[in-house]
Amino acid sequence: xxxxxxxxxxxxxxxxxxxxxxxxxxxxxxxxxxxxxxxxxxxxxxxxxxxxxxxxxxxxxxxxxxxxxxxxxxxxxxxxxxxxxxxxxxxxxxxxxxxxxxxxxxxxxxxxxxxxxxxxxxxxxxxxxxxxxxxxxxxxxxxxxxxxxxxxxxxxxxxxxxxxxxxx
Numbered sequence: 310x311x312x313x314x315x316x317x318x319x320x321x322x323x324x325x326x327x328x329x330x331x332x333x334x335x336x337x338x339x340x341x342x343x344x345x346x347x348x349x350x351x352x353x354x355x356x357x358x359x360x361x362x363x364x365x366x367x368x369x370x371x372x373x374x375x376x377x378x379x380x381x382x383x384x385x386x387x388x389x390x391x392x393x394x395x396x397x398x399x400x401x402x403x404x405x406x407x408x409x410x411x412x413x414x415x416x417x418x419x420x421x422x423x424x425x426x427x428x429x430x431x432x433x434x435x436x437x438x439x440x441x442x443x444x445x446x447x448x449x450x451x452x453x454x455x456x457x458x459x460x461x462x463x464x465x466x467x468x469x470x471x472x473x474x475x476x477x
Contacts, residue, residue: 321341337388349445350439353440357436360393368410377417425443
């Protein structure tokens, strides 16, 4: 089986964030998708070892900030390759608190969605959180970053906890 074919699926690049006990955490994710339009519902796939998973599991809310092509690899690395257990990812990041109480990343973001978890599916190493959209806003007309752009232009890699990670 050639799993490299999975890399041909199209994805965006996002920061998924949540809140727990007044603390914020977020991570880069490439598996965010619309489930329905009425009511507006989205889903995210989060590795069960990640701190963001713990926060979403506890608070039952999450935000999705849509990253733009202008996002530098250093910024993506902060949310994609560092753990919130060791680093305060929001210390030097521009953000606002949404209606759910979760943080919304504003740096390098073309828009965002906020959701309340209505269901979840155990997918082995990951949990798919299904959320009803409670707020959304377009911030700019900047072009959203695709996973293809992240790999081909930014030369980014997938961490081992990413759903798209393929062992080389």
